[in-house]
Amino acid sequence: MNNPSTSSPAPNNTAGQPTDVVIVGAGIVGLAHAAHAVANGLTVTIIERDHHAAGASVRNFGHCCITAQSGELYELAQTSRKYWLEFAERAGFWASESGAVVLARTEAEMNVLRELSAVREPGQVELLSPAGTRDRLGAAVSAADQTHDDGTHHGAWPGLVGGAFLRDDLRVDPRTTVAKLAEWLSQQPGVELHWNTAALGFDGNADGVTVQTSRGELRAKQVFVCVGHDVDYLFPDLAAEHRIQRCALQMSLAAKPSGAEFTPAVLTATSMLRYPAFTDMPAAAALHSEVSEKQPELLDIGANVMFTQRPDGTVILGDSHHYHHTADPFLDEAVTATLNTEITGRIGEPLEILQRWQGIYASSDVAPILVRETQPGVTVVSVTSGVGMTLSFGLAHRNVSRLS
Ligand SMILES: Cc1cc2nc3c(=O)[nH]c(=O)nc-3n(C[C@H](O)[C@H](O)[C@H](O)COP(=O)(O)OP(=O)(O)OC[C@H]3O[C@@H](n4cnc5c(N)ncnc54)[C@H](O)[C@@H]3O)c2cc1C
Incomplete structure (x- = not known):
């Protein structure tokens, strides 16, 4: 499970206890949610459709652009800065002040x-x-x-x-950060990480959420769907509404x-x-x-x-x-x-x-971030403004804090 180059066994936990949190997408936004959930003592299952993350989070400048934000984004960015540095130390990836x-x-x-x-x-x-x-x-x-x-x-x-x-701006290395963070997360107690496993649909009610995946079903109390620009594949109406x-x-x-x-x-x-x-x-x-x-x-x-x-x-x-x-x-x-x-x-x-x-x-052009509960226990999170590296840990901190 730790090696991105190997395929993952089916993450079918329907027979056992549900995980506290399922994260869909192992880019920086998903992994930052996973990191904060782990820090809060929650059990976490992460699923990623690819064999390793290859989305926006590995293709960017690695510039945490804290200073040039304003308003709500500035507050999130400053919170993010704190946790970028904290998790860099814990997970062993490069981050420079x-x-x-x-x-x-x-x-x-x-x-x-x-x-x-x-x-x-x-x-x-x-x-x-x-x-x-x-x-x-x-x-x-x-x-x-x-x-x-x-x-x-x-x-x-x-x-x-x-x-x-x-x-206040930080530098991280986009080519190595998410891989190192994913590897560290997969070694933490209570965390499962399944590569090559795509979320296909969600069924949420008062008892929890069932996630249909390409490898079987998962059960969780809370799901964060962090699929970056691919919100329209899973939630076309929400993507259209948020333009x-x-x-x-x-x-x-x-x-x-x-x-x-x-x-x-x-x-x-x-x-x-x-x-x-x-x-x-x-x-x-x-x-x-x-x-x-x-x-x-x-x-x-x-x-x-x-x-x-x-x-x-x-x-x-x-x-x-x-x-x-x-x-x-x-x-x-x-x-x-x-x-x-x-x-x-x-x-x-x-x-x-x-x-x-x-x-x-x-x-x-509606808003720079999208955080929306689409059904009980299912929250879609996407940074819709090109500063997802900057905001990731701050946004995740806010979302995960609201769980307890
Ligand atoms: C060229 C470029 C430069 C940028 N420069 C900066 C910068 O300097 N500073 C900054 O703050 N931001 C920058 N950004 C923006 C930043 O990179 C993004 O906002 C951020 O990486 C988004 O993270 P994410 O985790 O939401 O998306 P992604 O990194 O795209 O991750 C989403 C993941 O979800 C997975 N996925 C999708 N659908 C499913 C599914 N159904 N089931 C399972 N997994 C699924 C994908 O495979 C992917 O790995 C830049 C972006 C680009 C493209």
Whole structure:
């Protein structure tokens, strides 16, 4: 059961005692619910239709974007931060309190950062000079890396007018986190994890819930259905009501650049046009006008130009946003080229692309999260706004706390 490459025996527990909780989906949202349920002393059965998790949770930047949330999402994100760090220690996966750096190349960009810094507690959004920005990124200074008398800089991180350090953001490694968390969970007392086992339907009443799966039936007191963007497969009416679409993103992995080694996530102007804490600032309107005038190609592809470096030095590059009910699998090379050219210019050296992939997450213009009890004991949970890594442990904490 612990080895994702092996198939699982049938999880038919109908003859025995029901599990306290069944979790459907072994992405980060499902596993975070499982982790909190275990911490509360509950018995848990996790089912995942694939042989190992391969959804949004392994395809993203691994950036827990705490600081740039606002309102309810900010509260959830801060709770999440606490539990990301706690479960990283318990389950042994990498999580770094490295923060994030926002690169600014124009005054319009700096103005957004200044406004956000002014409304947050001191130190949470630290404004940086060009040299301070490069320092925060631990710029390795190469022979070609020099600042001229007129202040212009050549080499790593060129063209900066400044930046900001977002203290509270975290980094995790999307390629390893969910596998390590799943493995740790499967070793905890009272936990069963069944790969290659799909949920097909649910029958909930006052006595509990029966889950029909591709390997038999399960019984539980409570079921959390955490299937990411695939809510419409199991609950088409709910997906239609919440107007869930699939947001498809184009991503690349670059080899370790010679002159750049950085743990903070790196955000740019288009990031400030997407995350609510930035878009809430009055200066965001002028920034939007500037980007639409100077780089409309970025807005055309819904770009959030950002990148993160993995512990092995490779760099995750992205991203674009295109919305569909069913996403076409074909990656448009012009979109990837636009993103990667922009990032190459930011880092200041050519990048060797090793991999490209499509990521998909659930998106809704109704609300950024969906938590809905569809029948007694069956709760559907989906982050419908592209920040599921950020919110996962906070949302799960809130949902699981409500059980007792
Ligand atoms: C390219 C990209 C970049 C992103 N960057 C970030 C970021 O930097 N920060 C951030 O906070 N968020 C980011 N996100 C969003 C984040 O990755 C998602 O919101 C989050 O991973 C969703 O987690 P999940 O567990 O709900 O979904 P998933 O990881 O997709 O997991 C759902 C699981 O459910 C399983 N499943 C589906 N149907 C069934 C069934 N019937 N029975 C059993 N199992 C089933 C699937 O196989 C899958 O493993 C990004 C997303 C993408 C695609």
